[in-house]
Amino acid sequence: MSAIVDLVLGVVTSIGGFVEAGSISTAAQAGSEFGFQLLWAIAIATAMLAMLAEMSGRLAAVGKCSMAAAVRERFGIQFQFVPLTAELAIDLLLLAAEIGGVAIAIRLLTGLSFQWWVVPVGGAVWLVLWLCGFGLIEYGLGLLGIVTLSFVVSAWHLGPMVSDLGAGLLPSLPLHHHLRYGFLTISIVGATVSPYLLNFYSSGTVEEKMTEEELWVNRTTAYLGMSFGGVVSMGVLVTSALVLGPRHILVDSYAQAALMFVPAFGHWSVGLFAAALGIGCFGASVEIALNAGYLLSQVFGWSWGANKPRRDAARFTAAFSVVVAASTAVALMGFDPLRLTTIAVALTVVIMPVVVLPFLVLMNDERYVGDHKSGPVGNGVLAAITILGAVFALVVVPLEILGG
Amino acid sequence: MKLIEKGSGGFFPEACGKTLPTPFPLERVTPEPPVNKNKTVRIGVRPHWALTAMVMVATVGCASRTRLMTETAERVESLRSSAVGIGEAWLHGDVSGTYAKVALEETFRLLDKALIELHSVPPLLADPRGASLSIRAETLCRGVARLMAHMEASDGAAARQDLAAIATLGEEAK
Numbered sequence: 360m361s362a363i364v365d366l367v368l369g370v371v372t373s374i375g376g377f378v379e380a381g382s383i384s385t386a387a388q389a390g391s392e393f394g395f396q397l398l399w400a401i402a403i404a405t406a407m408l409a410m411l412a413e414m415s416g417r418l419a420a421v422g423k424c425s426m427a428a429a430v431r432e433r434f435g436i437q438f439q440f441v442p443l444t445a446e447l448a449i450d451l452l453l454l455a456a457e458i459g460g461v462a463i464a465i466r467l468l469t470g471l472s473f474q475w476w477v478v479p480v481g482g483a484v485w486l487v488l489w490l491c492g493f494g495l496i497e498y499g500l501g502l503l504g505i506v507t508l509s510f511v512v513s514a515w516h517l518g519p520m521v522s523d524l525g526a527g528l529l530p531s532l533p534l535h536h537h538l539r540y541g542f543l544t545i546s547i548v549g550a551t552v553s554p555y556l557l558n559f560y561s562s563g564t565v566e567e568k569m570t571e572e573e574l575w576v577n578r579t580t581a582y583l584g585m586s587f588g589g590v591v592s593m594g595v596l597v598t599s600a601l602v603l604g605p606r607h608i609l610v611d612s613y614a615q616a617a618l619m620f621v622p623a624f625g626h627w628s629v630g631l632f633a634a635a636l637g638i639g640c641f642g643a644s645v646e647i648a649l650n651a652g653y654l655l656s657q658v659f660g661w662s663w664g665a666n667k668p669r670r671d672a673a674r675f676t677a678a679f680s681v682v683v684a685a686s687t688a689v690a691l692m693g694f695d696p697l698r699l700t701t702i703a704v705a706l707t708v709v710i711m712p713v714v715v716l717p718f719l720v721l722m723n724d725e726r727y728v729g730d731h732k733s734g735p736v737g738n739g740v741l742a743a744i745t746i747l748g749a750v751f752a753l754v755v756v757p758l759e760i761l762g763g
Numbered sequence: 764m765k766l767i768e769k770g771s772g773g774f775f776p777e778a779c780g781k782t783l784p785t786p787f788p789l790e791r792v793t794p795e796p797p798v799n800k801n802k803t804v805r806i807g808v809r810p811h812w813a814l815t816a817m818v819m820v821a822t823v824g825c826a827s828r829t830r831l832m833t834e835t836a837e838r839v840e841s842l843r844s845s846a847v848g849i850g851e852a853w854l855h856g857d858v859s860g861t862y863a864k865v866a867l868e869e870t871f872r873l874l875d876k877a878l879i880e881l882h883s884v885p886p887l888l889a890d891p892r893g894a895s896l897s898i899r900a901e902t903l904c905r906g907v908a909r910l911m912a913h914m915e916a917s918d919g920a921a922a923r924q925d926l927a928a929i930a931t932l933g934e935e936a937k
Contacts, residue, residue, distance in 0.1 A: 470861040606848060609841040611873050614866035618848050621857050628852075629862040 365567075366576050372501025373584020374591060378510070379643035380460035381453070381550030381704040382592045383636060384697055387610045387619065389543045390599030392536065395519070395527030398593055400544045402528055404551035405589030410740050411715070413581035414722055414733065415557045419564035421571050422727035426561040428657040429727055430717045436658070442717070443658050445710040447682075450555055450651045452703040454686035457644040458484065459696025463613045464637030467629055474693055481687030484644045488652075488679055493566040493665040496649065500642035507635045510594035513623035517601045524597070542705070542758040545751050549707035551592070552744075554714040559650040562657070566666055574731065598623070612697055648686075652679030705755050711748030715741060828886065832893055838877045839900045842870050843933055846907050850926040854919060867911045874904050903932055 389397040415426050422429060431439050462476035487496065533540045560581075569577060602619040603610065610616045613636060620628035649665060655678040656663035663675040690696070719741040722733040733741065846867065853863040878900050887893035906929045913921040 467862055467865055470865055606844045607837070607840050608844050608848065609838065611838070611841070612866075612869040614862075614869040615841075615845045617858075617862070617866070618845065618852065621848075621852050625857050629858050 362573055362576050365573075366579055368498050368501075369576065369580035370584040370587065371505065372498055373580060374587040375501040375504025375507065376497075376642050376646070377585070377588025378504070378507040378591050378595065378635070379639045380457050380636070380696070380700045381546075381553070381643075381707075383460075383595055383616070383639065384610065384613075384700045385543060385546045385550045385704060386592050386595035387599040387603070387616045388701075389547060390596040390601075391603035391608055391610050393533055393540060393543070394600045394604055395523050395597065396531060396533060397540070397543060397547060398524065398527035398596060399530045400547040401551065401589055401592050401596060404548045405585055405592070407548070407740070407744055408552045408556065408589075409582045409585035410737070411552065411557055411718075411744070412560045412585060413578050414718065414737065414741075415561040416564045416569070416577035416581060417574060417731055418718075418721060418727055419561035420569040420574055420577055421729050421731050423565065424727070425565050425653065425657050426558045426718065426721070427654050429721050431658050431660075433721060433724065433727070434717055438717075439658050442710065442713045443654065445713055446554055446558075446654060447651060449703065449707055449710055450647050450654075451682065451686050451689065452699065452706065453553070453555070454644055454647045454651070454682065455689035455694070456696055456700040456703050457640040457647060458686060458690040459694070459699060460613070460640030461637050461644065462690070463696050464633040464640065467614060467617060467633045467636075473696065474691060477687060477690045480641070480644075481683055481690070484641070484648055485680060485683045487645050488648055488665070488683070489669065489676070491665070493563060496645055496665060497563060500638070500645060503638045504642050506631070507591050507639050508594075509620070509624070509631045509635055510591055510598055512594075513620055514594040514597035514601070516623040517598060519597050519601060538758060538761045541754070542761075545708055545755050545758060546701065546704050548747075548751065549704040549711075549755075551589075552711065553704075553707055554710055555647055555650045557714065557718070558654055558657075559646050562650070562653040562663075566664060571729075571731075610697075612695075648679045648683045651682040652676070702759070705759050708748060708751040708755055710752075712745050712752060715745045715748060719745060828884065828890075831880070831884065832887060832890070832896070835877050835881050835900075836896055839874070839896065839903065840933065842874050842877070843903050843929060846870050846903070846910065846929055847926055847933075850910055850914075850922060850929070853914060854923065854926070860914060860917070863914055864911065867907055867914070871904065871907050871911070874900060874907065878904065899932055903929065906932070 386401065389400070418429060419425055424432070427439075427443075430442070458477060458480050459473065461480045462473040465471075465476045465480075466473040487500075491499070564577065598619045599610065599616070602622055603615070608615055608618065617629050617632040620632045624631050652675050653663055655661070656672070656675040659674075661674040661678075662672045664672055667675075669676045690699075719738065721727050722737065722741065725732065849858070849863050849866045849870070852858040853860065858866075878897065881887055881893065881897055881900065884893075888897055906925055910922055910925040910929070913925055
C-alpha cells in the first residue's frame with residue numbers, strides 16, 4: 360500500500376515539478392515562432408530525461424549512493440573537479456533565472472519592479488530549505504505545481520488539430536530561420552534534461568531510502584511522471600502556437616507570454632499564468648539549491664540530507680545557503696530573467712557530456728548496480744546522449760550568437 | 764600611392780545593390796616607409812584571392828545587416844501586436860490594469876531596445892527600409908506611451924483610439 364502511495368505521489372509530483380522557467384520560456388518561444396514544429400524536440404528530450412532519471416534512481420536504490428558520490432568514489436576528486444565546477448556554475452545561473460522567474464510572476468500581479476521581489480524570494484527559498492524535510496519539499500511543492508496543468512487545459516480548450524500535433528511530433532526542418540530553429544531545439548533539450556535533475560533524483564532516492572525491491576516504483580515514477588510532465592511542456596508550446604503564433608507575437612518577456620492564457624481563461628488568465636510560472640520556478644529554485652548542497656557535500660564527503668537536523672549537516676546547510684545567497688545576488692543585478700534563462704538552459708547542454716559519460720561507466724559497474732546493469736538499449740541511449748550532448752556543446756555557442 | 768574612398772569601405776553598401784552618399788572627401792594615403800629597407804617583406808596574396816576575400820566579407824556584412832533588419836522588423840511587429848493584444852484584453856476586462864501597465868512597460872522597454880540596436884548601425888538607418896522601420900518603431904513607442912497614460916487615467920475611449928492608431932501601423936507595414 361505504501362509503495363502505491365509513493366508511486367502516486369511520485370507521479371503527481373513529477374508532473375507538478377516538471378515545468379519551470381526554462382521549459383516555459385523555450386516551449387513558448389518555440390510555439391510562437393515555429394507552431395507545432397518543435398513538439399518532437401520536447402518528446403525526445405522527455406524520453407531522454409525519463410531514461411536518465413530511471414537509471415539514476417536505480418543506481419541510488421541498489422548502490423545506496425547518489426550519482427555525485429558514486430562518480431567521486433569511482434573516478435576520484437581530480438576527475439570530479441571539472442563536472443563539479445561546471446554544474447555549480449550552471450546551477451548558480453539557473454537558480455538566478457528561477458528566482459527571477461518567481462519575482463516576475465509576482466510583478467505581474469502587483470506591478471512592483473521584479474528586483475523588489477528578488478531578495479524576499481531568495482529568503483523564502485532558503486527558509487523552505489531550512490525548515491522543511493525532503494518529503495515536504497518534494498511532495499508539497501510538487502502538489503502545488505499541479506497548477507501548471509492549466510497549460511494542458513488551455514491547449515485542450517483551444518482544440519488543436521490532431522493531425523497537426525502528429526505532424527509536429529515528427530522531426531522536420533523549418534522553411535525559415537534555420538539557426539533560430541537549431542538554437543531552440545538545443546534549448547528545449549537543455550531545459551528538459553538538466554544535469555541537476557539527475558543528481559537531485561538520485562539523492563532523493565537515497566533520502567527516501569528506496570530499496571532494490573521498490574525498483575518498479577522508481578521505474579514507473581520516472582517514465583509515467585516524466586511523460587505526463589512532458590505533456591505539460593507540450594501544452595505550453597501548443598497554447599503559444601495557437602494564441603501567440605497567429606498574432607506574430609514573439610516571446611521576449613514573460614508579460615507577453617501571459618497573453619497566451621487570455622482566450623482560455625479570460626479574467627483568470629494572468630493570475631493562473633503567474634501562479635503556474637511562480638510556483639514552477641519556486642519549486643525549481645528549491646530543487647536547484649538543494650542539489651547544489653547535495654553536490655558539494657557528496658563530492659567533499661560531508662554529512663548531508665534534507666531530513667537531518669541542520670546542526671548535524673552544518674556544511675551541507677552552509678553550502679545551499681551560500682548558493683542561494685550568490686544566486687540572489689546575480690538575480691538582483693537586474694539581468695532580464697527570460698534572457699538569463701535562455702542563456703542558462705543553452706549552456707546546460709555544454710556540461711551534459713561531462714555529466715552523462717561517467718554515468719555510462721557507473722551503470723555497467725556491478726559494485727554500484729549489482730545485477731541491474733544497463734542493457735544494450737540503456738547503454739546505447741547513454742552513449743547517444745553523450746555524443747549528442749558533445750555535438751550540442753560544440754554548436755550551442757555559435758547558435759546562441761547567430762540565432763539566440 | 765593609392766586612393767581610398769573613406770566612408771564606403773566598412774560595410775560594403777555597394778555590394779548590397781545600394782550606394783550610400785559619401786560625406787567624406789577622397790583622401791590620399793601614403794604608405795609608411797619600411798623599418799628596415801634591406802628586408803623587403805612580400806605578402807603572398809594574389810589579387811584574385813584578395814578579391815574573393817573582399818566579396819566574402821561584403822556578402823557576410825550584407826547578410827548580417829539584412830538579418831538584423833529582418834529581425835528588428837519582426838520584433839517591432841511582435842511588440843506592436845503585443846500592445847494591441849494587451850490593450851484589447853484590458854478593454855474587455857480580461858486582464859487587470861496592473862498587468863496591462865506592467866506588460867506595456869515591458870513592451871516599451873523592448874521597443875526602446877530595438878530602436879537603440881537599429882540606431883547603432885548607421886548604414887541601416889541610411890537604407891530607406893531601415894529609416895522607415897525606425898520611424899514606425901518611434902511612432903509605436905509614442906503610441907504605447909499614450910496608451911499607457913490613457914489606461915492609467917482609465918480612459919477607455921481614448922485607449923480605444925490609441926489601439927486603432929497602433930493597429931494602423933501594422934496595416935502600413937504590410
